[in-house]
Amino acid sequence: MTSQIPPVLVGLFDDAAAFPPGSLPIEEAVPAHVAHMRGAHAGLVGAFVLAAKDIDRLGELTADLPGGSLDLSVTVALPDVSAALAAARRIPAVRLVGLEVAVPDGVAADTVVPALAAAIDDDLTVYVEVPRDDRREALLAGLAGTPYLAKFRTGGVRAELYPDERELAASVLAATRAGVAFKATAGLHHALRNTDPETGFEQHGFLNLLVATGAALKGAEEAELVALLADRDGDRVAERVRTLPPQVRDVFRSFGTCSVAEPATESAGLGLLPAATVADLTEVSA
Numbered sequence: 001m002t003s004q005i006p007p008v009l010v011g012l013f014d015d016a017a018a019f020p021p022g023s024l025p026i027e028e029a030v031p032a033h034v035a036h037m038r039g040a041h042a043g044l045v046g047a048f049v050l051a052a053k054d055i056d057r058l059g060e061l062t063a064d065l066p067g068g069s070l071d072l073s074v075t076v077a078l079p080d081v082s083a084a085l086a087a088a089r090r091i092p093a094v095r096l097v098g099l100e101v102a103v104p105d106g107v108a109a110d111t112v113v114p115a116l117a118a119a120i121d122d123d124l125t126v127y128v129e130v131p132r133d134d135r136r137e138a139l140l141a142g143l144a145g146t147p148y149l150a151k152f153r154t155g156g157v158r159a160e161l162y163p164d165e166r167e168l169a170a171s172v173l174a175a176t177r178a179g180v181a182f183k184a185t186a187g188l189h190h191a192l193r194n195t196d197p198e199t200g201f202e203q204h205g206f207l208n209l210l211v212a213t214g215a216a217l218k219g220a221e222e223a224e225l226v227a228l229l230a231d232r233d234g235d236r237v238a239e240r241v242r243t244l245p246p247q248v249r250d251v252f253r254s255f256g257t258c259s260v261a262e263p264a265t266e267s268a269g270l271g272l273l274p275a276a277t278v279a280d281l282t283e284v285s286a
Contacts, residue, residue, distance in 0.1 A: 004274045005043040007246040008210060013263055014046040014073060014183070014256045018054065020157055022258030026054055030061045034070070036260050041277045044264055046254045047073040047097050052084035055091070062093035073098030073125075078107055081119040100127045100151055100185070109138035113146055127151035127183050130171065132163065137174065144178040149253065154204050155187010162187055162201055169212065169225035176216040176251060184209060184255040191266035193232050204229060206255055206263060207270075211240045213252040238270040 015036065016022075017029040024032065033048045050058070052074050062070055072094045076084040078101060088096045099120070103112055112128060120126060128143060129151040130136050143150055152171050155162045163171070175182050184206070189196075192205035212228040231237055257263055267273050 004277065005041075006242070006272060008241060008244045008249055009267060009272065010043050010249075011046045012206070012249070012254055013044050013260050014049050014254045015260055016049040016185070016256035017258050017260075018050060019186075019256065019258055024258070026050070026057055027061065030058070030070075034065065040279075041260075041264055041273075044273075044277070045260055047071040049073045049075060049098075049100070049256050052076040052080065052087065055084065055087040058088075058094060059091050062091060065093035067092045068095040069093055071095050071097045073100055075100040075102065077102040077104055078112065078115055079119075081116065085120070085124075096124065098125045098127065100129065100183075102129045103131055103135070103139070105131075109135040109142055112139060113142050113148065116148055123147070125149065129153060129185070132167070136171070140174050140178050140180055143180045150175050150180050150182035152182055152184050153186050154184045154209070154255075155189075155201070159199070159201050162203065164202070165204075165226045165229040166222070168204060168209070169222050169229055172209070172212055172225060173216050173222055176213065181251050181253055183253045186256065188255050188257060189259070189262060191263060191270060192234055192237055193230055205237070206257075207237050207241050207267070209255070210244060210248060210252055211237060214240075214244045214248045217248060217251060234270050238272055241270075241272060 015033045017024040017032060018026050036042060036045045048070060050072060055074065070093050072088055074084050074088055081101060088094055116126060126148045128148055130139055140150060154168060187203055188206040189203060190205055191207045193208050194203050196203055208229045208231060212225045215224055215228055
């Protein structure tokens with residue numbers, strides 16, 4: 001079924017169901033993820049994302065799964081990387097595919113890469129959450145030419161956690177020009193740029209972010225990326241997504257979502273997914 005899904009959407013939705021605002025209990029999030037990975041829409045779904053503090057609970061919840069069958073990406077703050085790696089690797093069903101590292105306040109940008117190099121001795125995919133402060137430029141420069149990727153926060157449970165179009169455009173442009181691939185996290189609840197009717201928050205669309213990344217790869221300047229991130233015309237954005245080369249995903253790797261169903265359903269509504277995938281998704285989510 002993966003062959004029916006556009007390459008630019010394959011594996012785009014990392015399953016972060018256990019995180020806010022969904023906050024699904026891990027006892028429900030794990031079987032729900034397994035159901036997604038067994039459905040016709042499995043090609044859309046990336047890793048299961050879990051905080052390091054919850055790893056130990058995975059042992060019992062995955063005891064009946066085959067060895068290495070659950071792709072896991074762990075979120076952890078420096079300097080606790082080694083402990084999180086060890087905990088994840090003790091669980092037979094887990095295949096550790098990613099590490100998402102937060103950089104606490106007060107940690108200098110130039111210390112991040114050496115700390116990761118000292119703690120990680122394999123080819124694990126590592127994302128470093130880039131702080132939204134004056135460390136951003138230095139940290140992105142430090143990641144360039146290393147195996148480590150960037151992670152951009154695009155929202156949260158408070159309005160101030162959402163970067164505006166100009167800030168996000170600048171981040172995408174800086175990462176692209178530095179040759180640093182990235183993932184996104186939080187706030188990308190919908191396919192298109194929108195205003196949340198309940199909170200009034202201005203929310204980015206994950207399809208807008210895909211399109212803006214494609215433009216950055218073609219050499220667009222910041223103003224063009226700002227306009228693409230702000231576009232709320234579904235037909236226009238969907239058409240731009242259809243023309244994106246698969247290579248855009250070499251840069252924009254994935255985004256964490258607390259609902260697989262919501263972004264997939266909205267993508268389908270814009271004509272970007274086959275009907276069989278949508279029917280299967282509806283069944284699994286019911």
